[in-house]
Amino acid sequence: MADQTVRAALEAFVSERDWGQFHTPENLAKSISIESAELLECFQWSPQADTERVRDELADVLTYCHLLAARIGVDPDEIVLDKLARTREKYPVDKARGRSTKYDQL
Amino acid sequence: MADQTVRAALEAFVSERDWGQFHTPENLAKSISIESAELLECFQWSPQADTERVRDELADVLTYCHLLAARIGVDPDEIVLDKLARTREKYPVDKARGRSTKYDQL
Amino acid sequence: MADQTVRAALEAFVSERDWGQFHTPENLAKSISIESAELLECFQWSPQADTERVRDELADVLTYCHLLAARIGVDPDEIVLDKLARTREKYPVDKARGRSTKYDQL
Amino acid sequence: MADQTVRAALEAFVSERDWGQFHTPENLAKSISIESAELLECFQWSPQADTERVRDELADVLTYCHLLAARIGVDPDEIVLDKLARTREKYPVDKARGRSTKYDQL
Numbered sequence: 515m516a517d518q519t520v521r522a523a524l525e526a527f528v529s530e531r532d533w534g535q536f537h538t539p540e541n542l543a544k545s546i547s548i549e550s551a552e553l554l555e556c557f558q559w560s561p562q563a564d565t566e567r568v569r570d571e572l573a574d575v576l577t578y579c580h581l582l583a584a585r586i587g588v589d590p591d592e593i594v595l596d597k598l599a600r601t602r603e604k605y606p607v608d609k610a611r612g613r614s615t616k617y618d619q620l
Numbered sequence: 621m622a623d624q625t626v627r628a629a630l631e632a633f634v635s636e637r638d639w640g641q642f643h644t645p646e647n648l649a650k651s652i653s654i655e656s657a658e659l660l661e662c663f664q665w666s667p668q669a670d671t672e673r674v675r676d677e678l679a680d681v682l683t684y685c686h687l688l689a690a691r692i693g694v695d696p697d698e699i700v701l702d703k704l705a706r707t708r709e710k711y712p713v714d715k716a717r718g719r720s721t722k723y724d725q726l
Numbered sequence: 727m728a729d730q731t732v733r734a735a736l737e738a739f740v741s742e743r744d745w746g747q748f749h750t751p752e753n754l755a756k757s758i759s760i761e762s763a764e765l766l767e768c769f770q771w772s773p774q775a776d777t778e779r780v781r782d783e784l785a786d787v788l789t790y791c792h793l794l795a796a797r798i799g800v801d802p803d804e805i806v807l808d809k810l811a812r813t814r815e816k817y818p819v820d821k822a823r824g825r826s827t828k829y830d831q832l
Numbered sequence: 833m834a835d836q837t838v839r840a841a842l843e844a845f846v847s848e849r850d851w852g853q854f855h856t857p858e859n860l861a862k863s864i865s866i867e868s869a870e871l872l873e874c875f876q877w878s879p880q881a882d883t884e885r886v887r888d889e890l891a892d893v894l895t896y897c898h899l900l901a902a903r904i905g906v907d908p909d910e911i912v913l914d915k916l917a918r919t920r921e922k923y924p925v926d927k928a929r930g931r932s933t934k935y936d937q938l
Contacts (some may be wrong), residue, residue, distance in 0.1 A: 517623055520697050523704055531711060532718040536771050539674060540667040543660050544770050547865055550656040551763030554649045558756050559748050559932040561646040566640060568645060572685060573703035575652060576696055579682050583677050591626050592633050597679035598629055601687055605637060612638040614877040642877050650876050657869030664862050665826040665854050684731055720771040729835055732909050735916055743923060744930040751886060752879040755872050759895060762868040766861050780857060781906050785915035787864060788897050788908055791890060792893035800887050801922040802894055803838050810841055817849060824850040 516591040524580055542582040549574040622627040622697040630686055655680040728803040736792055754794040761786040834909040842898055860900040867892040 528534055554569035556563035583590045604617040613620070634640055659677035662669035689696045710723040719726070760771055765783035768775035797804045816829040824832070846852055871889035873880035878924045922935040931938070 515623070517621070517697055520700050521723075523701060527704060527708065530713050532721050533716075533720070535718070536720045538665055538667060539669060540706040541771055542675075543656075543663050543669075544766055544862070547653070547656040547660045548763045548767050548770060550649075550681075551652040553759045554653045554756055555760050557646040557649050558706045558760060559638065559753055560642060561690075563645060563649075565692055567694055568649075570686055570703060572692075572694075572696075573699040575656075575681070576689075576700050577703065578687050579678060580684065580700065581675075582678055583682075586671055586678075588678075591623055593675050593679040594626050594682050595629060597676060597683065598633060602633065607636050610637045610639075612641070614639070619689045636895055650756070650872055654869045654873050654876060657866045660862055663883050664866060665859055727835070729833070729909055732912050737912060739916060739920065742925050743928045745928075745932070747930070748932045750879060751881060752875040753875075755868075755875050755881075755886075759865070759868040759872045760842050762861075762865040762893075766865045767898050769858040769861050773856060773867060775857060775861075777904055777916075778897075780861075780900075781893055781911050782915060784897060784900055785911040786905075787868075787893070788912050789915065791894050791897065792912065794886075794890055795894075798883055798890075800885055800890075802865075804836055805891040806838050806894050806898065809888060809895065810845060814845065819874070822849045822851075824853070826854045 515589050520580055521584060524577065525584065528581070537581055537585060539582060539585055542578055542585060544580040545617055546575060546582065621695050626686055629688060630683065631690065634687070643687055643691055645688060648684055648691060651684040652688065654680060655684055684711055727800050732792055733796060736789065738795065740793070749793055749797060751794060751797055754797060757790040758794065759791055760788060790802055833907050838898055839902060842895065843902065846899070855899055855903060857900060859915055860896055860903060863896040864893060864900065867896055 528537065549571065552574055553568065556568050556571060580590060583593070605620070609620045610617075634643065655677065659674065659681055662677060664672050686696060689699070711726070716723075716726045740749065762785065765787055768780050768783060773805065792802060795805070819831070821832045822829075846855065867889065871886065871893055874886050874889060898908060901911070923938070927938045928935075
C-alpha cells in the first residue's frame with residue numbers, strides 16, 4: 515500500500531482551497547493528459563532534456579494521478595501491482611525478451 | 621519516501637524482459653502521454669466512465685511514471701511533496717479558495 | 727485536394743528559419759500531442775471555454791498536422807476523405823445512429 | 833479559405849448518424865488529444881514508424897480538428913494563416929534561424 519504522507523498532504527492542500535468541487539474524475543483525467551504533454555514538451559525537439567524540468571513536470575502528472583486515485587477510491591500502489599500481475603501474463607519472458615512488440619503481435 | 625515494493629517489482633519485470641534499452645526518458649515521456657490519452661478516452665463522450673477501466677488506465681500512467689522516476693533517479697513521493705510545497709506558495713489559501721483560476725491571474 | 731496557400735505559406739515560413747531539420751515525423755507527432763493538450767487546457771475545469779483561445783490552440787494543432795502531412799508526402803484533405811470512406815463502413819447509419827458506441831461494440 | 837469538400841462530407845457523415853449531439857467543443861478537444869496520442873504511439877519506441885499507420889492516425893486528428901473548426905464557426909485554413917502571421921513576428925528570421933529555442937528565450 516502506498517505511503518499515506520502524500521495522500522494526506524494532497525488532501526489537506528485541496529481541502530484548504532476548497533478545490534474538491536473541480537476535481538471530478540473527468541477533469542482530473544483531462545489534467546493528467548495536459549500535464550503529460552508538458553512533460554513531453556521537455557523532449558519536443560530533442561531526446562535530451564533538462565532533468566530538473568522533467569522532474570517538475572513528472573511531479574505534476576503524479577499529483578493529478580494521486581488525486582484521481584483518491585477520488586475513485588483506489589490505492590495507487592495497489593493498482594500498479596495488480597496491473598503488473600496481468601501484464602506479466604500478456605508478456606511472457608521467453609516471448610517478450612528484448613522486443614518492444616505489442617502483446618497481440620508477439 | 622515511496623514504498624519500495626512497486627519499484628522493485630517494476631525493476632524485476634523490466635529486467636527479466638531486457639526492456640531497459642527501450643526506456644529512455646524520452647520514450648517513457650511519450651508513453652506517459654499515450655497512456656494518459658487512453659485514460660482520457662474513458663471520458664471521451666461523457667463525464668461518466670466505467671470505474672474499472674479508469675483504474676486500469678490510471679495504473680498504466682502510474683507505471684510509466686514510476687519507470688521514468690527510477691530512470692532519472694528521483695523518488696516519486698518526494699518530487700510530489702517538493703512540488704506541492706512550491707504550489708502552496710503560488711496558490712495562497714486566501715486568494716485561491718474556491719477558484720480554478722491559474723496562479724498568474726489570481 | 728487541399729488549397730495550396732496554407733502549404734506554401736508554411737513551407738516558406740519553415741525554410742526561411744531553416745527549421746526543416748527539427749521537423750522529423752517523430753518530433754512533429756510529439757508537437758501535435760503537445761498542442762492538442764494546450765487546446766484541451768481551454769476546457770480543463772469547465773466545458774465552457776474562451777472561443778478566441780480555442781481558435782488559436784486549434785490553429786497550432788492544425789499547423790503541425792499540415793507540416794507532418796507535407797513531411798510524409800500526403801495531402802491533408804485526401805487522407806481525411808479516404809479515412810472517412812472507411813469509417814462510413816465501420817459505422818453503418820442504421821447501427822450507429824444516435825449512439826457514441828465504438829464500432830467493435832455496435 | 834479551405835476547400836469545402838471535406839467540410840461537406842464530414843457534415844453529411846455526422847448528420848446521417850445524428851452524432852452532432854456528442855460533438856461539443858469540449859468532447860472534440862478531448863477527441864483531438866486522444867487521436868494525437870494514437871499518432872504518437874506510432875513513434876512510441878522508435879523514431880521510425882509505419883507511414884500508412886501514421887497517415888491514418890493523422891487523418892483522425894485532422895477529422896476532429898475539422899469538426900471542431902466547424903463547430904466553433906471558423907475556417908481551418910484561415911486560422912492557420914492568421915496564426916502564422918503572428919508567429920512570424922514572434923520568431924523573426926534573423927533571431928530564429930536554425931534554432932529550436934522558444935520565442936521568449938530568443
